[in-house]
Amino acid sequence: MSAALQADQIVVGGGPAGIAAVRTLLAAKQRVIWIDNQAWPGGQIWRGGPARHGSALGRSWAQSLNSLLADPLLTHLPGHAVIAAEGPQQLLLHDSQGGASLRVSGAQLLLALGARERFLPFPGWTLPGVTGAGGLQALVKGGWPIKGQRVVLAGSGPLLLASADTLRSAGADVACVAEQASFKALSAFAAGLPSAKLVQALGLRWRLKGVAYRTGCWPVRALGDTQVRAVVLTDGQREWELPCDALGLGFGLLPNTELAELLGCRIDGGAVAVDERLQTSLPQVFAAGECTGIGGVDKALLEGDLAANAMLSHDLAPFAKPHARALAFGALLARHFALRPELLKLADAKTLICRCEDVTLGDLKAWPDWREAKLQTRCGMGACQGRVCGPITRDVLGWPMAAGRSPREPLQPAPMRCFL
Ligand SMILES: Cc1cc2nc3c(=O)[nH]c(=O)nc-3n(C[C@H](O)[C@H](O)[C@H](O)COP(=O)(O)OP(=O)(O)OC[C@H]3O[C@@H](n4cnc5c(N)ncnc54)[C@H](O)[C@@H]3O)c2cc1C
Numbered sequence: 001m002s003a004a005l006q007a008d009q010i011v012v013g014g015g016p017a018g019i020a021a022v023r024t025l026l027a028a029k030q031r032v033i034w035i036d037n038q039a040w041p042g043g044q045i046w047r048g049g050p051a052r053h054g055s056a057l058g059r060s061w062a063q064s065l066n067s068l069l070a071d072p073l074l075t076h077l078p079g080h081a082v083i084a085a086e087g088p089q090q091l092l093l094h095d096s097q098g099g100a101s102l103r104v105s106g107a108q109l110l111l112a113l114g115a116r117e118r119f120l121p122f123p124g125w126t127l128p129g130v131t132g133a134g135g136l137q138a139l140v141k142g143g144w145p146i147k148g149q150r151v152v153l154a155g156s157g158p159l160l161l162a163s164a165d166t167l168r169s170a171g172a173d174v175a176c177v178a179e180q181a182s183f184k185a186l187s188a189f190a191a192g193l194p195s196a197k198l199v200q201a202l203g204l205r206w207r208l209k210g211v212a213y214r215t216g217c218w219p220v221r222a223l224g225d226t227q228v229r230a231v232v233l234t235d236g237q238r239e240w241e242l243p244c245d246a247l248g249l250g251f252g253l254l255p256n257t258e259l260a261e262l263l264g265c266r267i268d269g270g271a272v273a274v275d276e277r278l279q280t281s282l283p284q285v286f287a288a289g290e291c292t293g294i295g296g297v298d299k300a301l302l303e304g305d306l307a308a309n310a311m312l313s314h315d316l317a318p319f320a321k322p323h324a325r326a327l328a329f330g331a332l333l334a335r336h337f338a339l340r341p342e343l344l345k346l347a348d349a350k351t352l353i354c355r356c357e358d359v360t361l362g363d364l365k366a367w368p369d370w371r372e373a374k375l376q377t378r379c380g381m382g383a384c385q386g387r388v389c390g391p392i393t394r395d396v397l398g399w400p401m402a403a404g405r406s407p408r409e410p411l412q413p414a415p416m417r418c419f420l
Pocket of ligand 1: 016035038043044045112114135137159291297
C-alpha cells in the first residue's frame with residue numbers, strides 16, 4: 001500500500017510556471033505539494049536549477065527558489081512522476097529514485113507540464129548522434145562532453161539558437177544552424193518583437209557571431225552507418241552535404257497534455273484549453289505555461305503567477321495586459337515559424353516512424369488509421385508511448401490526434417507494485 005500526503009494545493013511541474021505558482025501559493029500561506037519528475041526545479045530552460053544558468057532572470061529565480069524550498073508549508077517531491085489519477089484531487093506518483101509509490105491529494109491542482117520537442121522524420125533521423133536540439137542542449141547542460149565536436153542544428157524556432165549558444169559555450173564547433181523559415185518570415189518576426197525581446201535576440205545572435213545561420217534551409221538526409229557523419233541540407237533548389245559529429249533537430253515544441261487528458265480536461269489545438277483565469281474545463285484544475293500553448297519562459301512565469309492567484313480567488317485584473325502581450329508573442333512565434341509543407345514529405349517507405357518498435361512509414365501506410373496501425377504494428381506501444389511517433393503520424397499521415405488515442409495509465413513506465 002503506498003504512502004499518502006495531503007495539502008491545500010498540488011502543483012505538477014517544476015519549470016518556470018511551477019516555480020512562479022509555488023512562490024505565490026506559499027506567500028499566501030497555502031500548504032503546497034510540488035511534484036516534478038526532474039531531480040531539481042528549473043524545468044527545461046533551467047535544467048539542474050536556475051542557479052547553474054548564467055542569465056540574470058535565472059539568477060533572480062535561483063534566489064527565490066532557495067527560500068521556497070526551505071518553507072515548512074512546502075512538500076517538495078522532485079524525481080516523482082505522476083503516473084495515474086483517481087480524479088483531479090488524488091494523484092498516484094512514482095519515485096524514480098526509490099521506486100516507491102505515493103498518493104497525494106489536495107483541494108486544487110495546477111498542471112504546469114511544459115512542452116517537448118517536435119520531431120519530423122527523414123532518412124537517417126534515427127542514426128546515433130542525431131538528437132533533439134533541446135535534448136542535445138539538455139545533455140550538455142548535464143555534463144555531456146561536446147568540446148571540439150562539429151555540430152549542425154536544424155529545424156525551426158528560437159530554441160535552435162539557444163541550443164547553439166549552450167553548445168558553443170561548452171566548446172562545440174557549431175558548423176551551421178539551418179532554419180527552415182524564410183528570411184522574409186524571420187524579418188517579419190523580428191519586426192513584430194517587443195524591444196526587450198529584440199535586444200535579447202540580437203544579443204544571442206551577437207554571441208553566435210561566426211556561426212552560419214541559414215534561413216530557408218532544412219535537412220533531407222542524415223548520413224552514416226553506426227554514427228551520423230554528415231547531413232544533407234537543401235534550400236529547395238540544391239542539396240549539399242555538411243560533415244558533422246552530432247546533428248540536433250528541433251521543429252518547434254509540442255505542449256505536454258497527457259496528464260490533463262487523463263483527468264478529462266478539454267484539449268484545444270494540441271494544448272490544454274483554459275479560460276482567462278487559466279482554469280481548465282474541470283473545476284479546481286488549472287493549467288499554466290507551455291502546456292497551455294507555446295510562448296516561452298516569460299509566458300510561463302506570468303501564467304504560473306496568474307494561475308496561483310486564480311486558485312486563491314484574487315483579483316486578476318493586473319494580469320490582463322501582460323498576459324495579452326505574452327499570448328501575442330506565442331502567436332507571433334507560431335505564425336512566423338510555421339513549418340513548410342515540404343518537411344512533411346521527407347520520409348520514404350523505409351524511414352522509421354516509431355523508433356521504439358521499429359515501424360517504418362511503409363508499414364504504417366498499409367493501415368487506414370492510428371488505431372488499426374497500432375494494433376497491427378505496435379506503433380506507439382513502446383517506451384515513449386506514442387509521444388514522438390503520435391504527432392508524426394498526425395503531421396505526415398494526417399491521422400487526427402483525438403481518434404482513439406486517449407492516454408492510459410501508467411503515463412510513464414512504472415513497476416506493478418506502484419498500483420498495489
Ligand atoms: C528540450 C527543451 C529545451 C528548452 N530549452 C530552452 C532554452 O534554453 N531557453 C528557453 O528560453 N526556452 C527553452 N525551452 C522552452 C521552455 O519550454 C520554456 O522556456 C520554459 O521552460 C517553459 O516553462 P514551463 O514551466 O511551462 O515548462 P517546463 O520548463 O517544460 O517544465 C515542466 C516540468 O513538468 C514536468 N512534468 C511534466 N509532466 C509531468 C508528470 N506527469 N509528472 C511529473 N512532472 C512532470 C517536466 O519534467 C518539467 O520539469 C526548451 C524546451 C524544451 C522542450
